[in-house]
Amino acid sequence: MRRVYLDNNATTPLAPEAFEAMKPFLLEDFGNASSIHAYGQKARAAVEQAREQLAGLLNARPNEIIFTSGGTEADNAALLGIVENVRSESKHVVTTAIEHTAVLHTARAIEKRGVQVTTVRVGAGGVVDPADIERALRPDTVLISVMHANNELGTIQPLEEIGRIGREHDIYFHSDAVQAVGKVPVDVEKLGVDLLSLSAHKLHGPKGIGALYIRRGTILKPWLHGGHDERDRRPGTENVPGIVGLGMAAELARRQLEAEAGRVVALRDRLEEGIMRAVPGVRVNGDRGRRLPTTANLCFDMVEGEALVIALDLKGVACSTGAACSSGTVEPSHVLVAIGRSAEEARSSVRFSLGRFTTDDDIDYTLDVLPAVVERFRSVTPHANKPVAQWRTPSARH
Secondary structure, three states: OOOEEOEOOOOOOOOHHHHHHHHHHHOOOOOOOOOOOHHHHHHHHHHHHHHHHHHHHHOOOHHHEEEEOOHHHHHHHHHHHHHHHOOOOOOEEEEEOOOOHHHHHHHHHHHOOOOEEEEEOOOOOOOOOHHHHHHHOOOOEEEEEOOOEOOOOOEEOOHHHHHHHHHHOOOEEEEEOOOOEOOEOOOHHHHOOOEEEEEHHHOOOOOOOEEEEEOOOOOOOOOOOOOOOHHHOOOOOOOHHHHHHHHHHHHHHHHHHHHHHHHHHHHHHHHHHHHHHHOOOEEEOOOOOOEOOOEEEEEEOOOOHHHHHHHHHHOOEEOEOOOHHHOOOOOOOHHHHHOOOOHHHHHOEEEEEOOOOOOHHHHHHHHHHHHHHHHHHHHOOOOOOOOHHHOOOHHHHO
16 A cells, blocks of 8 residues: 655654764764763764754854754753743743643743743734734743744744844743754744754654754753753763764755755645645635645544544555644644634644655645545535535634
């Protein structure tokens, strides 16, 4: 059976170039990057080269890059590091309703420590209004955290405007850019961020490695305790093979970003338009113009999204109902609810996410099998004989 992978927002296949770069450091060049002998020096040189490669992708200085175990650790480090470093009886953080759970759950954790958190709502397109962020600020606000691109919708947030607001009010600005890095240009100087999180496995690098950009002069309280690794910011023996893989993935993204984005967006649009032509009662979730080239999130009226994902998998097509870390939850997507979808509509939505290895044939095959699968589900629903317009709940017209 043909296999088609359309879940690249969950994870991406490892680029062969990244794998080849990693291999020597898994086998013969196995030294600890903190050791002073030749083995250690070779490992250290590889780590620093990767730091330069990643800095080149972000328009950052290499000494502003700290390697972590992934995006979740980087998000935790940014929020906790800023909040814990500020010595004040009153502390306030501003974030949005559509953040990844790595940010939202960390925000809940710091609330238990007495920090107040304001969660700003987004519009129906899944984009936050910078004016709403500014209105949420208080004299005791210490951090703004707004993601670069949403993992479920693909919607890109107005970070430049928010960055200006942060600078004007002298407030640190963090962005979870896990879904954006390697897919769209991410320039830390242009965006005005003080902290930015990313993860290798979202840009065809290995799992278990990520990074946190920390602007020079930004003071974070260490979130882990141990040795003096990563300039005393993140103790622990460096994951040299992972770091090398991330560096190569960043280098590939830097070289291919513009051409690859154009290719992928053409495939994404053909998939989306083909589904909407062939299947009635399908709508796009989120702003269709302001989003990643990789992402299409569609609501299928009168179809249960998780059942559709399983049925498509049986046909060889891998997609998802949303964030992989929330898979199996009985709650509807907090992102789709935040943009005004009902719980029923949220549960009827499926995310297709493309990547470097998605082909025209993959799109053709998906368009071949999907309409019949949807039709089969709808044929057994109680409302199958109603006109399509009557399938929608009132909130679908908002």
